[in-house]
Amino acid sequence: MDLDGVSIDIIKGDAHNISPPKPKPEGDSFDQNLQSRYFFRHLFKAVLLFTLVTIACFVLFNQGGAAGSPFQFLPTSFYNFTFSHAYNSTAPPPAVTGMEELGLEQLLKRAAMPDKTVILSPLNEAWIEKDSIFDLFLESFRVGNQTIGLLKHLIVVALDQKAFDHCLGLHLNCYFLKTQGVDFSGEAHFMSADYLKIVWRKIDFLRTVLETGYSFVFTDADIMWFRNPFQQFYPDSHFQVACDKFRGNPWDLNNAPNTGLMYVKSSNQTIEFYKYWYKSREIYSAKHDQDAFNMIKRDPVVRDIGLQIKFLDTAYFGGFCQSSRNFDLVYTMHANCCAGLDNKIHDLKILLEDWKKYISFTENEKISHPISWSVPQSCGPASFRSHTPWKKNGT
Ligand SMILES: *[C@@H]1O[C@H](CO)[C@@H](O)[C@H](O)[C@H]1NC(C)=O
Ligand SMILES: *[C@@H]1O[C@H](CO)[C@@H](O)[C@H](O)[C@H]1NC(C)=O
Ligand SMILES: *[C@@H]1O[C@H](CO)[C@@H](O)[C@H](O)[C@H]1NC(C)=O
Numbered sequence: 001m002d003l004d005g006v007s008i009d010i011i012k013g014d015a016h017n018i019s020p021p022k023p024k025p026e027g028d029s030f031d032q033n034l035q036s037r038y039f040f041r042h043l044f045k046a047v048l049l050f051t052l053v054t055i056a057c058f059v060l061f062n063q064g065g066a067a068g069s070p071f072q073f074l075p076t077s078f079y080n081f082t083f084s085h086a087y088n089s090t091a092p093p094p095a096v097t098g099m100e101e102l103g104l105e106q107l108l109k110r111a112a113m114p115d116k117t118v119i120l121s122p123l124n125e126a127w128i129e130k131d132s133i134f135d136l137f138l139e140s141f142r143v144g145n146q147t148i149g150l151l152k153h154l155i156v157v158a159l160d161q162k163a164f165d166h167c168l169g170l171h172l173n174c175y176f177l178k179t180q181g182v183d184f185s186g187e188a189h190f191m192s193a194d195y196l197k198i199v200w201r202k203i204d205f206l207r208t209v210l211e212t213g214y215s216f217v218f219t220d221a222d223i224m225w226f227r228n229p230f231q232q233f234y235p236d237s238h239f240q241v242a243c244d245k246f247r248g249n250p251w252d253l254n255n256a257p258n259t260g261l262m263y264v265k266s267s268n269q270t271i272e273f274y275k276y277w278y279k280s281r282e283i284y285s286a287k288h289d290q291d292a293f294n295m296i297k298r299d300p301v302v303r304d305i306g307l308q309i310k311f312l313d314t315a316y317f318g319g320f321c322q323s324s325r326n327f328d329l330v331y332t333m334h335a336n337c338c339a340g341l342d343n344k345i346h347d348l349k350i351l352l353e354d355w356k357k358y359i360s361f362t363e364n365e366k367i368s369h370p371i372s373w374s375v376p377q378s379c380g381p382a383s384f385r386s387h388t389p390w391k392k393n394g395t
């Protein structure tokens with residue numbers, strides 16, 4: 001998962017170094033698993049206060065207090081009612097006029113599929129420059145097999161003003177996720193305090209989406225969508241996550257997950273899990289959400305919640321860590337195991353060319369000239385040696 005163009009999709013091995021807390025009597029285990037009671041009381045108050053304030057704000061917000069709302073931390077969103085159905089990268093972006101300002105719930109309603117599922121992708125300034133990751137992301141929907149129709153279910157979660165404006169210019173569904181006390185116009189360096197705030201804000205936001213009754217596919221924009229993944233997701237799991245490395249068994253918690261691609265269905269279990277995941281930041285405050293996920297995935301609390309985590313096979317949902325070798329099977333490809341935005345862009349362009357070649361082949365050509373990925377080239381282990389991961393844009 002990455003936010004500032006610096007990938008941290010490194011295979012880290014699994015987190016066994018936390019001895020799982022002993023199961024506690026029912027009802028209390030949730031709290032006790034997260035260490036100190038003092039902390040919990042403190043947090044509970046904060047959460048309660050936040051919830052009350054949020055409810056109050058939403059009431060005000062929905063009564064038309066949006067535009068000049070003093071509650072600046074509340075996300076504001078705009079939506080163009082005449083949403084263009086297909087993204088056309090060669091067409092100039094139409095002028096933006098008369099934006100309709102909508103709350104999250106209305107935006108979700110508008111973008112959702114009939115089964116109340118949306119596709120969510122975070123976007124920040126570094127990813128929108130010309131010839132950017134985001135352009136490649138959208139192009140993948142265009143060259144993918146019957147993926148273009150999915151774009152109308154995409155909600156771009158903009159993390160800064162420039163990303164938000166850019167999104168609006170493309171007439172996509174755009175949502176501005178603000179994080180209190182973080183100025184995104186500046187640089188949020190990888191793993192800095194601000195960066196981590198954004199990362200955790202995202203988890204909290206996803207919980208809100210689930211609580212609103214919507215399921216989602218969360219996708220980083222450095223994931224290319226070549227086929228409709230809903231044809232391949234497991235029907236029997238509420239929480240499915242892609243892998244850097246898949247070990248063959250979808251239930252095996254030893255799989256190395258990559259939270260850059262997740263399919264999460266709205267249910268009591270997933271809502272509880274997201275609350276727990278978010279709360280874990282107090283313990284793993286210096287960690288990224290993906291690492292925290294690795295830490296908590298074995299917690300008895302997660303089992304008690306009844307969440308069944310299932311891992312997606314890299315044969316279908318691959319990446320540079322572990323490719324989907326067979327083009328006939330690939331649904332998505334992620335530029336993981338890659339440091340540096342330039343390196344990602346370089347290799348994703350080649351990846352798209354490989355795919356275009358494959359899709360243009362006749363059945364006979366596919367047999368006589370079997371295609372394989374020509375990447376990673378700039379990505380992979382070399383990118384970690386040549387790249388200083390503390391700078392923005394991979395420069
Ligand atoms: C995309 O836009 C260009 C320029 O406006 C136009 O010529 C082309 O037909 C469009 N393609 C599609 C698939 O709509
Ligand atoms: C919405 O976008 C369309 C193009 O898709 C544009 O023609 C129209 O003017 C926009 N409408 C509003 C209200 O912004
Ligand atoms: C694209 O999708 C259609 C319909 O699902 C299928 O018939 C066709 O074989 C697919 N093409 C490729 C290249 O996967």
Ligand SMILES: *[C@@H]1O[C@H](CO)[C@@H](O)[C@H](O)[C@H]1NC(C)=O
Pocket residue numbers: 267268
């Ligand atoms: C979630 O919990 C509520 C209240 O306990 C219950 O009424 C509802 O049926 C549950 N829904 C699911 C999907 O389990």
